[in-house]
Amino acid sequence: MTPTPQPVIAITGASMGLGYALAKELLQLGISVSICARRTQQLKQALQSLAPLGNVVGFTGDVAAPYFRGHFVKQTLERFGRLDGIVNNASTLGDLPLPQLSNTSAANFRNVFEVNTFAPMMLIQEASPYLERQKKAIVLSLSSDAAVGGYPGWGVYGSSKAALDLLTKTWAAERPAGPVVFYSVDPSDMQTDMHEAASPGDEGLADPADVAKVISRLFHPLLDGSEFPYPSGSRMQVSGQNLVLKEER
Numbered sequence: 001m002t003p004t005p006q007p008v009i010a011i012t013g014a015s016m017g018l019g020y021a022l023a024k025e026l027l028q029l030g031i032s033v034s035i036c037a038r039r040t041q042q043l044k045q046a047l048q049s050l051a052p053l054g055n056v057v058g059f060t061g062d063v064a065a066p067y068f069r070g071h072f073v074k075q076t077l078e079r080f081g082r083l084d085g086i087v088n089n090a091s092t093l094g095d096l097p098l099p100q101l102s103n104t105s106a107a108n109f110r111n112v113f114e115v116n117t118f119a120p121m122m123l124i125q126e127a128s129p130y131l132e133r134q135k136k137a138i139v140l141s142l143s144s145d146a147a148v149g150g151y152p153g154w155g156v157y158g159s160s161k162a163a164l165d166l167l168t169k170t171w172a173a174e175r176p177a178g179p180v181v182f183y184s185v186d187p188s189d190m191q192t193d194m195h196e197a198a199s200p201g202d203e204g205l206a207d208p209a210d211v212a213k214v215i216s217r218l219f220h221p222l223l224d225g226s227e228f229p230y231p232s233g234s235r236m237q238v239s240g241q242n243l244v245l246k247e248e249r
Helices: 017-029 040-053 066-080 106-131 155-174 193-198 208-219
Strands: 008-012 032-037 056-060 085-088 137-142 180-186 235-239 242-245
Touching (some): 008 017, 008 066, 008 106, 017 040, 032 040, 032 066, 040 056, 085 106, 106 137, 137 155, 137 208, 155 180, 208 235
Parallel strands (some): 008 085, 032 056, 085 137, 137 180
């Protein structure tokens, strides 16, 4: 098929929260979007809401499953004929309430790392050959302040995100001259179902729609040909209406 003229971004875990908000923002910019989520009904509702905004397709599945990762990339390519970016947004908190390290189980560790670290790593592998065909492409992995915080109860989740940060930086170091930039972004504490599940009743949280507007700036070079605003391998944090580099820990 003839590739669509618009850049195409694949977003995991995009039926709600930040993934959904970012899909909406990118569609409004004129970028085509492929999304996935585990829950069929939520995905259908998201697609119904997003469809009037632009070219969007969705697939039900779990990114922790090797077959689905390949299916997601293949079906996105069959629909659009190209792939310009991956957003690793799907995450799990693991056991709730969040256990301290002294009480967590090996099964919980494995599950959290499978979804938050291993799945993004392998999805990047699946997508890399197609991303590298483009003049510009982006891999964006969503991190967390828990990756650097050492907060009680957040050790399993935070360490999975810290590992994802390091893998992102290493991908950039191993592909220094290619067309793909690799970023990780801490989106800040947001008003999402995930945050409510982990820390019920918190106030003063950011709206995912506002966070998505800030993050979407990283995708502008795909549309206007400008240079990416930060070096590949950068770790950033959303702070109000700005992205702030967080290179050192």
